[in-house]
Amino acid sequence: MASLVTDYCTLCNDDGTSTEAVRWCIECEVFLCSDCEKHHKKLRMSKDHNTMSTKDYHNLPKFMQEISSQCSDHKKKYELYCSFHACPCCVTCITDKHKKCQEMKPLSDIIKKVKSSASVQLFEKDLREVKENLEEIIKHLTRRINTSTIQKTKAAEQIRSMRKSIDDFLDKLEQEILDDLDSKQSKLKSQMNTLLQQLKTQANQMSQLQTEFSKMQYSTKLQTYVGLREIEKTTSEAAQYLKDLKSGGQLDEVNLELTISSELQSILKDVKSFGDININTSLFTLQLKAVRKDQAQYQVHTTPTIEQINPSFLRQLTIPKDRKYMFIRSCIILPDGKYLILDDQLKKSYKSYLLLFSNDRMFMREVVKIKGGSYDICFVRTNTVAVALGSENQIALVDVEKNKIFKSINISHICPSVASDGQILVVSSTEKSTIVNLNDESHTILEGVKAYYVASFKGNIYGTIIMENKVCCYTSSGEALWTFQHNDIICPKGITLDKNGFVYVVSWENNRVVVVSPDGKTCKTILSEADGIKDPWAIDIDRESGIMIVSSRIRVDDGNYKTAFVYKL
Numbered sequence: 001m002a003s004l005v006t007d008y009c010t011l012c013n014d015d016g017t018s019t020e021a022v023r024w025c026i027e028c029e030v031f032l033c034s035d036c037e038k039h040h041k042k043l044r045m046s047k048d049h050n051t052m053s054t055k056d057y058h059n060l061p062k063f064m065q066e067i068s069s070q071c072s073d074h075k076k077k078y079e080l081y082c083s084f085h086a087c088p089c090c091v092t093c094i095t096d097k098h099k100k101c102q103e104m105k106p107l108s109d110i111i112k113k114v115k116s117s118a119s120v121q122l123f124e125k126d127l128r129e130v131k132e133n134l135e136e137i138i139k140h141l142t143r144r145i146n147t148s149t150i151q152k153t154k155a156a157e158q159i160r161s162m163r164k165s166i167d168d169f170l171d172k173l174e175q176e177i178l179d180d181l182d183s184k185q186s187k188l189k190s191q192m193n194t195l196l197q198q199l200k201t202q203a204n205q206m207s208q209l210q211t212e213f214s215k216m217q218y219s220t221k222l223q224t225y226v227g228l229r230e231i232e233k234t235t236s237e238a239a240q241y242l243k244d245l246k247s248g249g250q251l252d253e254v255n256l257e258l259t260i261s262s263e264l265q266s267i268l269k270d271v272k273s274f275g276d277i278n279i280n281t282s283l284f285t286l287q288l289k290a291v292r293k294d295q296a297q298y299q300v301h302t303t304p305t306i307e308q309i310n311p312s313f314l315r316q317l318t319i320p321k322d323r324k325y326m327f328i329r330s331c332i333i334l335p336d337g338k339y340l341i342l343d344d345q346l347k348k349s350y351k352s353y354l355l356l357f358s359n360d361r362m363f364m365r366e367v368v369k370i371k372g373g374s375y376d377i378c379f380v381r382t383n384t385v386a387v388a389l390g391s392e393n394q395i396a397l398v399d400v401e402k403n404k405i406f407k408s409i410n411i412s413h414i415c416p417s418v419a420s421d422g423q424i425l426v427v428s429s430t431e432k433s434t435i436v437n438l439n440d441e442s443h444t445i446l447e448g449v450k451a452y453y454v455a456s457f458k459g460n461i462y463g464t465i466i467m468e469n470k471v472c473c474y475t476s477s478g479e480a481l482w483t484f485q486h487n488d489i490i491c492p493k494g495i496t497l498d499k500n501g502f503v504y505v506v507s508w509e510n511n512r513v514v515v516v517s518p519d520g521k522t523c524k525t526i527l528s529e530a531d532g533i534k535d536p537w538a539i540d541i542d543r544e545s546g547i548m549i550v551s552s553r554i555r556v557d558d559g560n561y562k563t564a565f566v567y568k569l
Helices: 010-014 034-042 054-059 091-096 107-111 118-214 221-247 262-270 292-299
Strands: 023-025 030-032 051-053 080-082 087-089 104-106 312-316 328-333 339-345 351-357 363-371 376-381 384-388 394-399 404-410 417-420 424-428 433-437 443-446 453-457 460-465 470-474 480-484 492-497 503-507 512-516 523-527 539-542 547-556 559-568
Touching: 010 030, 023 054, 030 034, 051 054, 080 091, 080 107, 087 091, 104 107, 118 221, 328 376, 328 539, 328 547, 328 559, 339 376, 339 559, 351 384, 363 394, 363 404, 384 417, 424 453, 424 460, 460 492, 470 492, 470 503, 503 539, 503 547
Parallel strands: 376 417, 417 453, 453 492, 492 539
Antiparallel strands: 023 030, 023 051, 080 087, 080 104, 312 559, 328 339, 339 351, 351 363, 376 384, 384 394, 394 404, 417 424, 424 433, 433 443, 453 460, 460 470, 470 480, 492 503, 503 512, 512 523, 539 547, 547 559
16 A cells, blocks of 8 residues: 655745645645644735645646746746747746737736636546547557458458369369370370281281291292292281381371460469458548547648648659569559559550559559550549540540540540549640530630640649740639749649649659749749659649659669659648
8 A cells, every 4th residue: 555645844844843734825835734824824925825735735636736836937926828828927037038929918817717617618528528539549440450350361261262262273174184184095005006906916927927938848849839929928918018007107106295284384474472462541430529629620721831841751662573664654643542653655665554553552453555655644533544645636534443444535636634623624735725524525625725734723724834844824714824934943744733722843854843832923842853853754642641642763773764752741
């Protein structure tokens, strides 16, 4: 059992006497024995001071016991409260740290009704709800742990089931080829046995003639003459039989040979793993109780300044060895966090490839192969992405889940870039642009909107003009809102926007990523060659999560190749 704490009177202790205290003066911050308490109440300066029993004092939370009514810097009593800094002040603090503070109030006015105010009940409610939220999250995470265990068991069962199916299938194929081998060998053996018996018969006949020939010395001349003729005839027939066998191919060597199926052999060559174990993240959907601070955060949206935008590196996409020399024309982040890369191999194979990567950076699969050059991709809605087919004057709509192009939309001009808000497509070119309504596929030509790469945000259209080093903003009807140029932006390529309307541009020639303010008046370089950015071309931002992807070239032992870097804004 813990020993009881004995408090001694502070005033008696100062006189060298140890007297047990019974009260604590809240304002003097001293322990008082019974006698000192009586004198304390009689003094004019302290008669109105609030005191509490030492037992109640020790019932206070530790952090509250350490809160003093005196300024630690100036050793004077707190008398004022600074609303700007949200802290109590003594009179000296005003001339020291709070010279410019305008919102100074008497501390007594702030604290006089604090215990009876509605704030106490609200804070109590907030504490209760935060605790309940924590308990709900703990329960949720416990359920998720159990769910992950179930998912592991299910995945293991699927792996074993697939293995058994493969084993059963291979056993069936093995038995079929063994049966075929047995059948063919039996037929071949039967044919050779038949021929063998025929040859043995001929050989026996020759042996018999040879024996009889040796006995011809006892025959008459006539018998010898006629017998030789008969032997000659039989020998000639046997020689002709052998000749016929040879010319007829019956004496050719017949061998059993096995050819393993190329598809079966490819398993050992092409199959590198049994499958992939991916951790896919979905949004937290548990409904929590909103305390007042949360409500204030939801109601007041704070837009960062351009100086506050500082991306932090998260990961680099892992490019398969057989695709290290691809050319990344475009890259986007899908709503589920996966990454889609457009590999344009126009100069090498006159083909383009859509490649899917998991949200933990690993290559998953080739979505589609497109004949000809493709310049840009954008997410449209529900597993659908749009691909700009460049000089083909077409936009292809691709189902990422089904790995196929399900629709092509003809455009009246070349299509270097495409953007979408889910309802329309904005297809740009350096001559003019087109808005395609996805509901009725009607086209609206915007003669004044000229851009090499394009993006859309809240009804406005944003584009880069490479040769003029410009970033432009237009209304949906084609009216120019602003044009921005800066020495940091040279040969701009890809363009995208974050949720606050800041415009992010890839500056290809000087290896930079530059962010432009929503009003098109200022800019800031947020990534450069010092951050590993080289030959950047494509960029995209997931506005919900604040994740950004940028293509770049990296140097390895076997040369240079393209990849993409992922950042958190």
